[in-house]
Amino acid sequence: MDDEPMWAADHVVALTPGSAITIRETENGFAIKGNHLTLIKGNQFDDRTKTVPHKHIHEFLGICDMFKYRDTENEAVRLMMFPLSLTGEAKTWLDKLNEGTIETWDELRTAFISRFFPxxxxxxxxxxxxxxxxxxxxxxxxxxxxxxxxxxxxxxxxxxxxxxxxxxxxxxxxxxxxxxxxxxxxxxxxxxxxxxxxxxxxx
Incomplete structure (x- = not known):
């Protein structure tokens, strides 16, 4: 609907070709709720602020747990959503990882913590x-x-x-x-x- 506010609209999320993250058994047309996207992008990590990576993970998971997506596993949602929670140097780091490096949420969290909390x-x-x-x-x-x-x-x-x-x-x-x-x-x-x-x- 044209009158629907941007925060309420659904947005399709698709991983780009060559992404470090591989998501199995998930449809490409995953649609994220608009207000979910707003919360994620309002709590982005850029490695230049004083935000602790562990705190960022905790807040990110808290936001993810607020929303449920039918027919989509929680792990797949986290893997698709986490890149949206990064910006600046943190986003550049993820983009530069080799294709297929990460297949699970635990691998993504470990890689993130290792990079930003050595x-x-x-x-x-x-x-x-x-x-x-x-x-x-x-x-x-x-x-x-x-x-x-x-x-x-x-x-x-x-x-x-x-x-x-x-x-x-x-x-x-x-x-x-x-x-x-x-x-x-x-x-x-x-x-x-x-x-x-x-x-x-x-x-």
Whole structure:
């Protein structure tokens, strides 16, 4: 219908010849719902923003799970939709992969994570967390939000809550340490882990 808004219209998605992604047993005329397309393109990954690839995968899957396509398997939908969630250098990376490189969603996710979250990046983020320190004039709330963001970006760090608390506490300046010591009713690190988690809002 001519009066139908663009976001409501269906759009046919077809992989281009020579694509790195191979999709088996799927009709070429897969039509994506217009509002689904809007959500996907509104959450694109370009490798220049601070978006973590793991976060992008999580958000992408969340959007995909909002929609169901009859006669089309979830895996096929993900494989056809994921290229639309990339832009800039990330899209260029996918386009340059050899034809037929990827046949499953797990292969696509692994390739994406390996490219945009390599071991060297993980090591650098982990070092930054271990060297964490409060900035000048940074409030307790802001410093806590910052280390939470650092931990979230370093996906798979596997650090215990106890170690995180120690890194956080030792990274604070003396004045802030005194504030949380007073709130804990003594030395913050001497309190039980449950008390420490409650004071630091981890629990």
């Amino acid at each position: 071991p060297a990046l993980f090591d650098r983020l982990l070092i930054e967390i271990c060297a964490f320190s409060q900035h000048e004039k940074e409030s307790l709330t802001d410093v806590w939000l910052r280390i939470k963001e650092m931990l979230k970006n370093c996906h798979g760090h596997n650090m215990s809550k106890g170690n995180i608390i120690k890194i956080f506490y030792h990274g604070l300046n003396e004045i802030t340490q005194e504030v949380i010591n007073a709130a804990a009713g003594g030395i913050f690190l001497s309190a039980s882990q449950r008390q420490s988690l409650a004071q630091a809002r981890l629990g």
